[in-house]
Amino acid sequence: xxxxxxxxxxxxxxxxxxxxxxxxxxxxxxxxxxxxxxxxxxxxxxxxxxxxxxxxxxxxxxxxxxxxxxxxxxxxxxxxxxxxxxxxxxxxxxxxxxxxxxxxxxxxxxx
Amino acid sequence: xxxxxxxxxxxxxxxxxxxxxxxxxxxxxxxxxxxxxxxxxxxxxxxxxxxxxxxxxxxxxxxxxxxxxxxxxxxxxxxxxxxxxxxxxxxxxxxxxxxxxxxxxxxxxxxxxxxxx
Numbered sequence: 012x013x014x015x016x017x018x019x020x021x022x023x024x025x026x027x028x029x030x031x032x033x034x035x036x037x038x039x040x041x042x043x044x045x046x047x048x049x050x051x052x053x054x055x056x057x058x059x060x061x062x063x064x065x066x067x068x069x070x071x072x073x074x075x076x077x078x079x080x081x082x083x084x085x086x087x088x089x090x091x092x093x094x095x096x097x098x099x100x101x102x103x104x105x106x107x108x109x110x111x112x113x114x115x116x117x118x119x120x121x122x
Numbered sequence: 123x124x125x126x127x128x129x130x131x132x133x134x135x136x137x138x139x140x141x142x143x144x145x146x147x148x149x150x151x152x153x154x155x156x157x158x159x160x161x162x163x164x165x166x167x168x169x170x171x172x173x174x175x176x177x178x179x180x181x182x183x184x185x186x187x188x189x190x191x192x193x194x195x196x197x198x199x200x201x202x203x204x205x206x207x208x209x210x211x212x213x214x215x216x217x218x219x220x221x222x223x224x225x226x227x228x229x230x231x232x233x234x235x236x237x238x239x
Contacts, residue, residue, distance in 0.1 A: 054233045
């Protein structure tokens with residue numbers, strides 16, 4: 012979800028369900044992507060990354076999917092837990108440019 | 123260990139004050155960054171240091187002055203700030219500034235919450 016105006020898009024999911032957070036990027040030259048999780052009052056925390064020569068990468072309970080054709084990135088969280096509640100940012104770089112952050116999506120887990 | 127530390131956690135200052143934010147990492151990273159983050163917004167890059175030299179200044183006003191005393195430390199000196207400078211200031215570090223994917227993965231500190239009155 013991309014933000015519109017001043018409001019951060021929010022995704023609400025039931026505890027135990029899977030979550031999918033989406034991110035569209037604009038730079039076709041971007042070749043490295045990162046997902047960060049930011050809890051209230053804390054700095055962004057690295058979750059998972061992916062290079063442009065891959066279309067899927069899995070971590071612990073998280074999967075990142077990359078579709079370069081439509082410049083789309085998604086983060087899937089399996090069996091979402093209350094501790095997953097946070098703002099999630101995607102970030103991209105072409106390697107010789109600074110990291111560019113997406114607008115963020117707030118994930119709210121309903122117990 | 124992927125820890126970046128920042129001090130202080132909170133800072134309140136007047137528009138005529140001079141203060142400094144500090145950042146430290148002991149991961150051997152050669153690139154360090156300052157970001158500014160307003161509420162409900164993504165981090166905005168301010169400065170990048172690579173091998174202790176200023177690499178990028180994103181047209182930041184001169185009332186913000188970065189300093190990199192050594193490869194582990196990064197300071198941000200503040201002087202004559204405005205109320206609109208109130209924000210969360212984040213420090214990050216990465217093994218290298220850019221290049222091979224993975225070596226530019228940035229690790230963030232917890233931030234300093236700054237309030238300018």
